[in-house]
Amino acid sequence: xxxxxxxxxxxxxxxxxxxxxxxxxxxxxxxxxxxxxxxxxxxxxxxxxxxxxxxxxxxxxxxxxxxxxxxxxxxxxxxxxxxxxxxxxxxxxxxxxxxxxxxxxxxxxxxxxxxxxxxxxxxxxxxxxxxxxxxxxxxxxxxxxxxxxxxxxxxxxxxxxxxxxxxxxxxxxxxxxxxxxxxxxxxxxxxxxxxxxxxxxxxxxxxxxxxxxxxxxxxxxxxxxxxxxxxxxxxxxxxxxxxxxxxxxxxxxxxxxxxxxxxxxxxxxxxxxxxxxxxxxxxxxxxxxxxxxxxxxxxxxxxxxxxxxxxxxxxxxxxx
Amino acid sequence: xxxxxxxxxxxxxxxxxxxxxxxxxxxxxxxxxxxxxxxxxxxxxxxxxxxxxxxxxxxxxxxxxxxxxxxxxxxxxxxxxxxxxxxxxxxxxxxxxxxxxxxxxxxxxxxxxxxxxxxxxxxxxxxxxxxxxxxxxxxxxxxxxxxxxxxxxxxxxxxxxxxxxxxxxxxxxxxxxxxxxxxxxxxxxxxxxxxxxxxxxxxxxxxxxxxxxxxxxxxxxxxxxxxxxxxxxxxxxxxxxxxxxxxxxxxxxxxxxxxxxxxxxxxxxxxxxxxxxxxxxxxxxxxxxxxxxxxxxxxxxxxxxxxxxxxxxxxxxxxx
Ligand SMILES: NC(=O)c1ccc[n+]([C@@H]2O[C@H](COP(=O)([O-])OP(=O)(O)OC[C@H]3O[C@@H](n4cnc5c(N)ncnc54)[C@H](OP(=O)(O)O)[C@@H]3O)[C@@H](O)[C@H]2O)c1
Ligand SMILES: NC(=O)c1ccc[n+]([C@@H]2O[C@H](COP(=O)([O-])OP(=O)(O)OC[C@H]3O[C@@H](n4cnc5c(N)ncnc54)[C@H](OP(=O)(O)O)[C@@H]3O)[C@@H](O)[C@H]2O)c1
Numbered sequence: 001x002x003x004x005x006x007x008x009x010x011x012x013x014x015x016x017x018x019x020x021x022x023x024x025x026x027x028x029x030x031x032x033x034x035x036x037x038x039x040x041x042x043x044x045x046x047x048x049x050x051x052x053x054x055x056x057x058x059x060x061x062x063x064x065x066x067x068x069x070x071x072x073x074x075x076x077x078x079x080x081x082x083x084x085x086x087x088x089x090x091x092x093x094x095x096x097x098x099x100x101x102x103x104x105x106x107x108x109x110x111x112x113x114x115x116x117x118x119x120x121x122x123x124x125x126x127x128x129x130x131x132x133x134x135x136x137x138x139x140x141x142x143x144x145x146x147x148x149x150x151x152x153x154x155x156x157x158x159x160x161x162x163x164x165x166x167x168x169x170x171x172x173x174x175x176x177x178x179x180x181x182x183x184x185x186x187x188x189x190x191x192x193x194x195x196x197x198x199x200x201x202x203x204x205x206x207x208x209x210x211x212x213x214x215x216x217x218x219x220x221x222x223x224x225x226x227x228x229x230x231x232x233x234x235x236x237x238x239x240x241x242x243x244x245x246x247x248x249x250x251x252x253x254x255x256x257x258x259x260x261x262x263x264x265x266x267x268x269x270x271x272x273x274x275x276x277x278x279x280x281x282x283x284x285x286x287x288x289x290x291x292x293x294x295x296x297x298x299x300x301x302x303x304x305x306x307x308x309x310x311x312x313x314x315x316x317x318x319x320x
Numbered sequence: 321x322x323x324x325x326x327x328x329x330x331x332x333x334x335x336x337x338x339x340x341x342x343x344x345x346x347x348x349x350x351x352x353x354x355x356x357x358x359x360x361x362x363x364x365x366x367x368x369x370x371x372x373x374x375x376x377x378x379x380x381x382x383x384x385x386x387x388x389x390x391x392x393x394x395x396x397x398x399x400x401x402x403x404x405x406x407x408x409x410x411x412x413x414x415x416x417x418x419x420x421x422x423x424x425x426x427x428x429x430x431x432x433x434x435x436x437x438x439x440x441x442x443x444x445x446x447x448x449x450x451x452x453x454x455x456x457x458x459x460x461x462x463x464x465x466x467x468x469x470x471x472x473x474x475x476x477x478x479x480x481x482x483x484x485x486x487x488x489x490x491x492x493x494x495x496x497x498x499x500x501x502x503x504x505x506x507x508x509x510x511x512x513x514x515x516x517x518x519x520x521x522x523x524x525x526x527x528x529x530x531x532x533x534x535x536x537x538x539x540x541x542x543x544x545x546x547x548x549x550x551x552x553x554x555x556x557x558x559x560x561x562x563x564x565x566x567x568x569x570x571x572x573x574x575x576x577x578x579x580x581x582x583x584x585x586x587x588x589x590x591x592x593x594x595x596x597x598x599x600x601x602x603x604x605x606x607x608x609x610x611x612x613x614x615x616x617x618x619x620x621x622x623x624x625x626x627x628x629x630x631x632x633x634x635x636x637x638x639x640x
Contacts, residue, residue, distance in 0.1 A: 132571075210562045232562055240560035242530045242552055246574035251452075254566035 003060050003093035004298045004316075012047040015299040023058065023090065023097040028262075031071035032083060032098050036116035036292070037091035038064040039301050039314040040149065041231070042258065046089075047302060053089040054259050061298075062091020063258065064119035066112035067318075075100050082106050084115040086123050086269055088258055091116075092298060094318055101266025104273050107280040114287045117313040121153040122276045124230060124257050127268045129154065129204060130161075130275070132253055133226040137162030139203035142194070142220055144213065146183055147174035149313040150230070152288040154206055155181045157276070160284035166202065168194050170308075177311050181288075195219040200248075206230065211238030221250050229254040288312025294319065323380050323413030324618045324636075332367040335619040343378065343410065343417040348582075351391035352403060352418050356436035356612070357411035358384040359621050359634040360469065361551070362578065366409075367622060373409040374579050381618075382411020383578065384439035386432035387638075395420050402426050404435040406443050406589055408578055411436075412618060414638055421586025424593050427600040434607045437633040441473040442596045444550060444577050447588045449474065449524060450481075450595070452573055453546040457482030459523035462514070462540055464533065466503055467494035469633040470550070472608040474526055475501045477596065480604035486522065488514050490628075497631050501608075515539040520568075526550065531558030541570050549574040608632025614639065 001022040008014040025031045043061040045051035053059050069081040077083075084104045090096040106115045129135040141158045145151045146167030158165045159182035166185035167178045175186040187194045195216035202220045205227035207213055212234025217227050218241065225248055245252070260268070279285045288311065293301050295316040304310055321342040328334040345351045363381040365371035373379050389401040397403075404424045410416040426435045449455040461478045465471045466487030478485045479502035486505035487498045495506040507514045515536035522540045525547035527533055532554025537547050538561065545568055565572070580588070599605045608631065613621050615636040624630055 214560065214562070229562055229566065232566070236563040237559055237561050239557055240534065240572075241557050242534070242549055242574050243556040245572075246549065246552070246576055247579070249573070249575045249580070251571060251573040252560075252565075253569070253571040254562050255569045256566055259567070260569070 001094040002295075004062075004295060005060065006047060009049070012044075012049070013299055013303065015047065015302060017296050017298075020060070020093070022095050025071055025073040025097040029097045029099050030069055030073050030075050030077060030103060032065065032067045032085055032096050032103070033070040034065045034067040034091060034094055034096055034318045035112035036066050036318065037062045037093075037295070037316045038116045038118075038120055039298075039305060039316060040064070040120050041305065043092075044302055044306055057088035058090030058096065060090045060093050062089060062093065062096070063087050064116055065091040065096060066106060066115035066119075070095060077103070082112070084110075084119050086119050086265060092295065092316060099262050099265070101262055102269050104269055105277075107277045109281065110287070113289065113292050113315045113317060117287050117289045117315045118153065118280070120257070121149050121313070122272050123265075123268050124150060125154045125157055125206070126272050126276050127257065128228045128230060128253075128255060129158065129206060131268065131271060132255065133204045133228050135161065135163060135204045140164045140166065140201050140222065142166045142168075142198050142202035142205045142217075143183075144168045144206065145208045145231075146178040147311050148208070149288070149310075150206070150208065152177065152181055152312050153285065155183050156285040157279065160279045163204075166198055174311060202227075204228075209234035211235030214238035215241060215244075218244050218248065218250060221248050224249050226251040226253070230256070290314050292317050321414035322615075324382075324615060325380065326367060329369070332364075332369070333619055333623065335367065335622060337616050337618075340380070340413070342415050345391060345393045345417040349417045349419050350389055350393050350395050350397060350423060352385065352387045352405055352416050352423070353390040354385045354387040354411060354414055354416055354638045355432035356386050356638060357382045357413075357615070357636045358436045358438075358440055359618075359625060359636060360384070360440050361625065363412075364622055364626055377408035378410030378416065380410045380413050382409060382413065382416070383407050384436055385411040385416060386426060386435035386439075390415060397423070402432070404430075404439050406439050406585060412615065412636060419582050419585070421582055422589050424589055425597075427597045429601065430607070433609065433612050433635045433637060437607050437609045437635050438473065438600070440577070441469050441633070442592050443585075443588050444470060445474045445477055445526070446592050446596050447577065448548040448550060448573075448575060449478065449526060451588065451591060452575065453524045453548050455481065455483060455524045460484045460486065460521050460542065462486045462488075462518050462522040462525045462537075463503075464488045464526065465528045465551075466498040467631050468528070469608070469630075470526070470528065472497070472501055472632050473605065475503050476605040477599065480599045483524075486518055494631060522547075524548075529554035531555030534558035535561060535564075538564050538568065538570060541568050544569050546571040546573070550576070610634050612637050
């Protein structure tokens with residue numbers, strides 16, 4: 001089959017379509033013929049050598065896809081069934097082997113490209129904001145990087161669930177995207193200190209900056225607040241003022257979806273199909289595809305994301 | 321009425337029984353005639369000027385007591401009803417005004433001294449380990465300061481709930497106390513590094529050291545582990561390695577019981593009466609009274625606790 005690989009492992013831009021072996025589904029897996037694959041920041045990290053796939057996972061990039069069942073491998077599917085899949089890797093290819101717990105139906109009315117653009121963000125945002133931080137109606141939620149793939153989804157989901165949403169972004173254009181998606185409070189982090197704007201108000205915080213925002217996120221936190229760190233774009237080690245956290249009775253979690261075990265991922269996928277797919281089908285959350293590109297253009301797609309030119313998600317189309 | 325006050329506010333040992341005004345219960349409060357008051361490390365901190373009572377609370381020390389209703393103040397009690405109370409302050413006195421949500425029945429078979437020794441630890445341990453960290457049967461729990469007031473209670477409650485319990489303490493004598501209460505793994509922190517012993521195993525950690533143990537607690541944490549910091553005996557500010565926390569999908573909370581609002585405290589007291597009192601009544605948890613002293617000896621009691629001579633809890637008896 002054809003798949004995107006790094007022709008030169010030391011050069012993260014050397015992504016090229018090459019011939020590789022088609023995967024064989026192991027016990028508990030099905031084989032999926034990929035029609036579309038979403039691009040995530042994790043793929044950029046992997047291309048740069050910073051985010052190796054977990055043991056046992058494909059070493060091909062691609063954390064989400066949509067397509068059709070090629071080989072049900074004894075599971076309760078028929079060849080040709082349309083599916084959306086959460087992957088530990090392997091999406092940038094014509095075929096991928098997927099643990100059955102991570103195979104979901106497409107949201108009704110969704111094309112493969114649309115579905116491939118929302119699996120990873122839906123699972124990340126729902127598992128962290130709802131399953132971990134317990135986000136519920138009436139709460140105030142601070143979302144950093146509101147115009148990114150994660151952010152655009154998180155804004156809409158928090159609004160659909162009846163929350164008040166505060167976002168940060170680095171330009172007025174990006175903030176206007178956030179506003180159209182429902183954000184209530186817009187903070188240009190280049191012009192304002194978000195911690196002073198949000199101060200003591202955020203019941204839930206979705207953080208992607210890590211160390212750089214650690215102390216300011218605690219300032220922003222409401223009593224009994226919960227911040228979840230899913231990215232460390234601002235560094236790995238920071239000073240934690242435990243006294244300040246204690247004065248808020250605050251909670252800090254840091255998580256990654258990709259390293260979870262199969263049981264955990266299956267639990268998350270089931271919860272997402274049950275709770276998030278209806279929000280998509282009712283139109284409360286819309287997919288945010290920035291652009292669909294042919295898979296051969298993966299290198300260009302990575303460059304666009306690296307250059308900060310993307311609002312929402314990029315999708316690779318895999319032609320038969 | 322008589323109450324313990326600081327005769328010289330600059331001298332934390334100047335505790336003396338003096339004549340003060342009897343409190344008047346406000347709306348939503350009852351007046352309780354105190355028979356016994358538990359002593360907590362928070363009282364030592366308050367005597368030293370480091371832990372001022374929250375706004376509106378009595379400025380007398382004493383975070384828990386048992387006694388009888390003196391004035392129901394329109395609430396559903398009769399004069400003379402025996403009660404155990406969680407207090408924001410005021411226990412070291414003949415009378416105390418208590419929000420009704422914090423007035424509990426005595427566990428069956430418990431004397432006032434026994435009840436006064438367990439209210440604060442029961443509410444602290446249950447709210448943090450169970451209500452916040454979700455501790456449940458089959459988990460491994462690390463309890464620091466296992467021989468203290470909090471520790472002795474936490475060991476027993478975790479065992480009663482079907483957990484495996486690992487403890488730290490500073491002497492063999494104290495560790496033997498922990499063993500008798502059910503602890504499975506005993507760690508003398510003066511001789512061993514607890515982080516190496518527990519490494520990657522603790523689903524739940526109850527911490528009282530703060531900064532000094534922050535990084536090592538993350539080392540000790542199991543995947544999806546949750547540590548709750550309730551004391552900062554080892555400092556307030558520490559370096560947090562977010563990458564390490566993320567690799568465990570770990571959660572860190574820091575909490576204080578005293579500053580919670582009335583609604584929260586009422587919720588905790590109700591949960592404790594429902595879930596913890598039966599464990600006491602079935603003998604799965606026994607009170608750990610180190611000594612009962614007359615209230616006039618409060619200064620000596622504080623000194624004993626400060627000197628690290630106490631295993632379990634000290635109680636002051638208030639004679640009529
Ligand atoms: N832990 C997990 O399970 C998990 C899962 C998915 C994603 N993530 C992480 O979550 C983060 C967001 O993912 P995403 O897919 O939404 O990525 P994205 O679409 O690239 O969005 C990231 C946002 O961060 C801001 N940003 C990008 N580069 C930056 C830089 N160098 N400095 C400061 N801000 C920058 C950008 O907003 P502005 O231009 O407005 O600054 C951008 O909108 C990433 O760090 C990703 O690795 C984690
Ligand atoms: N946040 C809250 O809501 C809340 C509520 C109650 C208590 N607390 C805190 O929880 C902690 C434990 O309370 P407790 O009532 O169990 O106190 P305790 O009975 O005095 O026990 C504390 C334990 O810590 C160890 N210790 C004491 N002083 C120390 C020092 N200077 N350095 C190192 N270790 C020391 C002692 O064990 P070893 O001799 O074995 O070292 C002792 O058994 C305290 O910090 C208290 O303030 C917090």
